[in-house]
Amino acid sequence: LFTRQMPGDRFREQTDPVLQLEKINVNFDGFQALTDLSLNISVGELRCIIGPNGAGKTTLMDVITGKTRPQSGRAIYDQSTDLTTLDPIAIARQGIGRKFQKPTVFEALTVEENLELALKNDKSVWGALRARLSGEQRDRIDEVLALLRLGNERARRAGLLSHGQKQFLEIGMLLVQEPHLLLLDEPAAGMTDAET
Ligand SMILES: Nc1ncnc2c1ncn2[C@@H]1O[C@H](COP(=O)(O)OP(=O)(O)OP(=O)(O)O)[C@@H](O)[C@H]1O
Ligand SMILES: [Mg+2]
Known part of the structure; x- marks a missing residue:
């Protein structure tokens, strides 16, 4: 997995971290999907994460949103909360929004x-x-x-x-x-x- 800083990211050095992933490990029945993944994202920052199919991009989002619990590591949000201790609803209430790969709008409504x-x-x-x-x-x-x-x-x-x-x-x-x-x-x- 690689992360890329985007142009226009000029506040990066001056702002506090909104998310700090520390040595996240995810293992699915013996298959290691994420290994010691550490990553900091600052307030106001746009970060793109790229990697081939199966690299672990969706798994990373599942960890941040509480859908998957890592075997080890912490995901510190706003320098205070460890997201790996919360359930998905509590995490959404903390102001973390997620768009899934397939659009999930209510088709019968305007x-x-x-x-x-x-x-x-x-x-x-x-x-x-x-x-x-x-x-x-x-x-x-x-x-x-x-x-x-x-x-x-x-x-x-x-x-x-x-x-x-x-x-x-x-x-x-x-x-x-x-x-x-x-x-x-x-x-x-x-x-x-x-x-x-
Ligand atoms: N619930 C699960 N049980 C077992 N293996 C899983 C599970 N979820 C993901 N994996 C495996 O973990 C690896 C990472 O998958 P993930 O979906 O995070 O990759 P990705 O980078 O999002 O790939 P893509 O570009 O195809 O969306 C893959 O090998 C996948 O098969
Ligand atoms: Mg994916």
């Missing part, structure tokens, strides 16, 4: 409804759709729709979007929640060059 649900994800689907949004939340949805160029699609059913637009929408569902740390697994998979 683009806008998907974003509304993401903002009110502590309620049941129908309860959340009935709950009123604050003006601030409305503004946030408008902002994200403009950012992802989905403004003209807001009333469209998500199932009718192109694959790339579904990926954008799923990223939008994370952005409206204003995550502190955002993990994207293969965000450009299946996208056109322009969409990427």
Whole structure:
């Protein structure tokens, strides 16, 4: 696994770490998927992790989000919490958002409804759709729709979007929640060059 610093990463040296992975080891029934993986990510930093199929990229995200528990090592978030001691729901509540490789939007709902649900994800689907949004939340949805160029699609059913637009929408569902740390697994998979 290699990590790459991206251009424009100018705050890297000045900011505190948001995530510190220390000697993470993951073993699946004798198969060593991650070996002594250490990695620091700073506030405001964009980091890309590249590696061939099976290198352990998804496993790394599974460790950070609590889906996989490492055999050893620590994942210190915001210099205080060890994520390896928490379950996935508690980790999501700490402001860590994750986009999976395959888009998982609600296809029968409109683009806008998907974003509304993401903002009110502590309620049941129908309860959340009935709950009123604050003006601030409305503004946030408008902002994200403009950012992802989905403004003209807001009333469209998500199932009718192109694959790339579904990926954008799923990223939008994370952005409206204003995550502190955002993990994207293969965000450009299946996208056109322009969409990427
Ligand atoms: N739950 C599991 N049980 C057993 N082996 C697993 C499990 N999850 C992942 N692996 C193995 O661990 C290795 C790393 O897999 P992982 O999915 O993290 O790779 P990746 O870098 O995300 O690959 P890709 O580019 O194909 O998405 C692979 O050899 C995979 O088969
Ligand atoms: Mg993967």
